[in-house]
Amino acid sequence: MAPRQNRVLSVASECAPLVKTGGLADVVGALPAALEPLGWGSRVLLPAYPGLLERVGASRRVWSDPDLFGGPASVRSGRLGDLDLLLLDAPHLFDRPGGPYSVDGHDHHDNHVRFAALSWVGARIAIEGTSDRWRPDVVHAHDWQAGLVPSYLKYAGSSVPTVLTIHNIAFQGVFGPDQLDRLRLPAWDFHPDALEYHGLVSALKAGMVHSTRLSTVSPSYAQELGRPEFGFGLEGVVAARRDRGELLGIINGIDTGVWDPERDPHIAPYSAADPSGKARNRRALFEEFSLAESSGPLAVVVTRLTHQKGVDLLLEALPRFVEAGGAVAVLGSGDPGYEYGLGELAARYPESVGVRIGYDEPLSHRMYAGGDLVLVPSRFEPCGLTQLYGLRYGAVPVVAATGGLRDTVTDARPENLADGTATGFTFGDAALGGTIDAGGLGFALGRALDLFRDEAAWRRLRAQAMRASVDWGTSAARYADLFAELAR
Structure with a gap:
């Protein structure tokens, strides 16, 4: 019998080519394919924004909850190209006009609830698995929108290890402490060493404190985040984790299949050898x-x-x-x-x-x-x-x-x-x-x-x-090594 493949659950608010507002989506969409030959199978948990289920096509329900922060929800499993997707279908949270975070230039008023729900579901899947018997060995959370995954796992007493990757520390998912009960977060952990952030709650800080490891998307940025001019008030948390050897800077790559001047359908082809x-x-x-x-x-x-x-x-x-x-x-x-x-x-x-x-x-x-x-x-x-x-x-x-x-x-x-x-x-x-x-x-x-x-x-x-190396090869290997260390 072939050995069981290692499993990582990636939780994010964007994933190319389905939904993209910036580089986060490209990373979430490209990393799974780069991890596959290294022995890590990935599923990406993503909100089912309008039209996404139709784009994915055939899917099956693998998880459900009759009351996910105010309404029924289910998770549907499907594929798009090489991506193995878990789409969180929660119409009361995600079936609305506009982009993932805003409409007509204004943030959705309940973004903290919407992405706490995404984090809650990520944690439940990590603990319970899906109905098709898939459960991750490691959870990879991205930015503040998935920042509460490590916290929910901690409060549930789960031993599933987590990596939180900071793509941009300027966005922190801040909300008032009056929302703690609504978001199933304990008031007893509202203090400066955990959830509290200048009298408010920060989903990003929570993940930075509670994740097993913390990473960011370049070595220089990992160093810069410990300085006040770059840390946006979280430089102390960064420095503490770095001093404990729990912060890594892993440079992003790009999908060199999509970004290939020799085969790009949008351009006249060329190469470094024949430009x-x-x-x-x-x-x-x-x-x-x-x-x-x-x-x-x-x-x-x-x-x-x-x-x-x-x-x-x-x-x-x-x-x-x-x-x-x-x-x-x-x-x-x-x-x-x-x-x-x-x-x-x-x-x-x-x-x-x-x-x-x-x-x-x-x-x-x-x-x-x-x-x-x-x-x-x-x-x-x-x-x-x-x-x-x-x-x-x-x-x-x-x-x-x-x-x-x-x-x-x-x-x-x-x-x-x-x-x-x-x-x-x-x-x-x-x-x-x-x-x-x-x-x-x-x-x-x-x-x-x-x-x-x-x-x-x-x-x-x-x-x-x-000729510069811009693919995911080296960086994916570093993630695979990190995941393997945590899974052990």
Whole structure:
């Protein structure tokens, strides 16, 4: 008889390709396939937002509860491609218009209840298993929306080990202590060493305190979270777990089957060995954004338009870049002020700056394929996937040296260009006395402009970027080792 496969239950609010607002979904959707050859079978527990059950198709009920925080609920098991899914069908919580967290720009008023319910179900499945006799050896919870899974398991006296991965500590799932009873949380644990967070309750803090291990999505971000400017009030919890050896920084990968310039159906194919198709994609992108083809580099920006992402730095630094011969194509949405500012920039430089407000997945593929540079000037970035897509597609990253950006892009200093390790341009490295500001971004863009004029040097840098390791291989192995340690 073949040995039983190890099992991990992944609990998350997003999972590509079903529902996505950011990089969390890509990680949750890609990690199971990377773990499979390492002996770990995964099921992903996800809310059944409107239309998801129809997209998955055939499914069967494997768990139910007549009263899940105010209404009946069931969990349905189904598959989509390589993903083994558990969809929490709770219409009173998830069958509503808007996105996973908000409608018309406003958070759903009961998000704390909705995602406490998701966490409760994750804990019950870990304890009881499903009706088809599946029960996990380890639970992998993601961000605050699954932050209460470790707490519910602790309060139930369960020994099932848990890993909580922080994708972005800025979002903490905060609610009032008057909700403790409603969410089946004990008032006796409302104190600073557990649930209490500045007089309120934080689902993220609860998971950080109660999980067996804590991880985040890059080594640099794991270090940064212990500092007040990055920890958002939770730096003490981070430092305590790090000092006990219970915090890991594991860099994200990308799905190199979906993100593959040689086989991407959205673009003209090319590779590091034969990059000729890159020029065709570049010309097509100029045309798609109605820009005049320039002799300088075409920079692409694919991002949420927020302060965290450094959009204000772009607005300050890009005019000089454009006036020096560069061009820019932007895809994103977010803060109305930044949307307006980018529109003004495009009106000022109509032949050199193009802006699309919104998100379009196929267009993002075409932008990475056509871009010479991808710009990621984030003030903080837990891991970042944009720069990984850029590396894969030969859109050389220009990034702030923070978090995962610092860990994945090697600056094009002369010594790194000489030894073949350079993969992009960085600025604002605090370890070197730098700051993340528009001046630093402008200097990095100037360096990129200068190198772009040296065609041979640029081809070498682009090829080095495209050969960088961005898949899940190494990182999935670290997760598998962690899960195996905990399961033992």
